[in-house]
Structure formats: structure tokens, C-alpha cells
Amino acid sequence: MSAATLSPPPSRGLLPLRDVTAAEVAACCAPLVREPIAADDAESLARVLKALADPARLRLVSMVAAHEGGEACVCDLTEPLGLSQPTVSHHLKVLVEAGFLTRSKRGTWAYYRIVPGSLEGVAGLLAGV
Amino acid sequence: MSAATLSPPPSRGLLPLRDVTAAEVAACCAPLVREPIAADDAESLARVLKALADPARLRLVSMVAAHEGGEACVCDLTEPLGLSQPTVSHHLKVLVEAGFLTRSKRGTWAYYRIVPGSLEGVAGLLAGV
DNA sequence: CTTAAACATCGACAGACGTCAATATTCATG
């Protein structure tokens, strides 16, 4: 593909072609209760919150964070969660794309870790810093 | 139905027949990242987060909180939100049932207010107190 | 009692979401 015709300078890191991550959304706007949040910011924050607003994904975040070494592979999570392997992989992907987890592959295993500060960032937005 | 065979003492105010509110869920469990969250707690927290994880509802919470006097009626919210009156009423109901807003009717108007501490409570759960 | 205003509820519909089985991909090992 041509590098010249594609890739216009993405506006500024906010609202690029990719979805906004948990870290980015945390440094975007005034606290929720001070002034009405902008429609665009509401959309971004909602997308990030949606990634967390699922029982399976909350448990995954918690299990990864609480796992020894601060990381866990899919094989560690499937059985205690009680969901199929494809479903667990799907949820992990959602959490990675939202910016809450990172994925690093070593051998055949994929290890997931919490992105430091991602939960705190979203929490700070809700609580009004 | 027999009262003896059915209705064992409901565990303790958590997971009653009604859904758990934002205030209740904040005093339920250890921080998300210390130990794996229980399945029931994950379900409750997800329900509360789901109520916030929508652009229109985030804007409603923000608009109500930022409105003069800390309260707003449906008529204040419909036009700036750009959604129909039934849709706004629906979203407000979701937020009330989740424990983020209260509703008080005066005359023909219904005034909505933020439940103090509700946002902070959920935020505290995410950030690990 | 009628009317009008503010809000809630209902019914319907399109789109998003969570889940799984089946299959594809990637990688270490023999």
C-alpha cells in the first residue's frame, strides 16, 4: 500500500481512526460533575466503560491483576472463569483494545497484564479527579 | 407457597430481589486488583457500570450535576441532548435504578439529582480504594 | 369537567453483544 496517500496526520491522539484507550481518555476532559461533558468525550468514556461493564471481563481484569507475577495466560483463566477458550480470548481482546490489558506472547502462550494506571485513570474521571 | 421451605435468609442485603445500587456495590468487596472478585460481585458491579457505559447517560449525569441547583428536569435535558423525550426518560430511569440519580416530582415536573458519593463509590472500587 | 403540559409507559424495530463449536494460526518438538 502507498504510504503517501494513506495516513493523514491523525488529529492529535484523541479520536484517531483507532478507539481511544483507557489511558488516553483519562487525560481528556474536566471532571464529570463540574461542567457538562462534551458529546465526543462522552462517547470515548462510554466505550472504555463498556469494556469493563461485563461480569466476565471484570473477573478477567481482577484475575490477571491478582495472579502471581501480575500476569496470566489464557490457560490460567479459562477454567476458573467457566467460559470457553474462544470466549475468554474474545473478552481479553476487548480489554486490550480498551487499554486495560497488554498482551505479550512467549512461545505458544499469551500473557496478559494490567496496564498500570488504567483503572485509576477511569476511576479518577468518574470521581472528579 | 410455604415460608419454611422457601425463602432462606437472603444472604445479607447483597443480591436481594432488587438490583444492587451504586452505593451498595461500593461497600461489598476487596479492591479489584488485590484478589479475584467473586462472581456475584462482578455481576453487581457490571450492572452498575453498564448503567454508566452509555454516551447519553454519561451526558445526563454530567448535565444534571452541572445544572444550577444540582438538579434538572427532563425538559432541561431533552433538547441539549438531542434525543426524544421518551428516550431521555428511559435513560434517567436506568440511572435512578442503578443508584446514580434520584427523582423528585414537584408539580408536573420531575427533578433529578446526583446521589452524593455514588460516582465516587464506583470509582473507588475500580481504583482499589 | 376540560384542556394543556410534563412526564412515563408501551410496542416495535434495527443493531450490538455474549456465547459457543468449528476452524485457522502459530510455535515448540521430535
Place this chain on the structure above:
DNA sequence: CATGAATATTGACGTCTGTCGATGTTTAAG
């Protein structure tokens, strides 16, 4: 290269969700 293991992707299915128009409910004012 062939095999097996760990994970990702695909396709399908039922359910949930956001939205609206139409209608119901409640209250204040003539």
C-alpha cells in the same frame, strides 16, 4: 516436515439495548 498444544478467528444464534412514535398518566389552570 509432521505432530500436538496454546491461542486467535470465523460464523452462527439468541438475547439484550437504544431509539422512536404512539399512547397513557398525572397535575395545574380555566
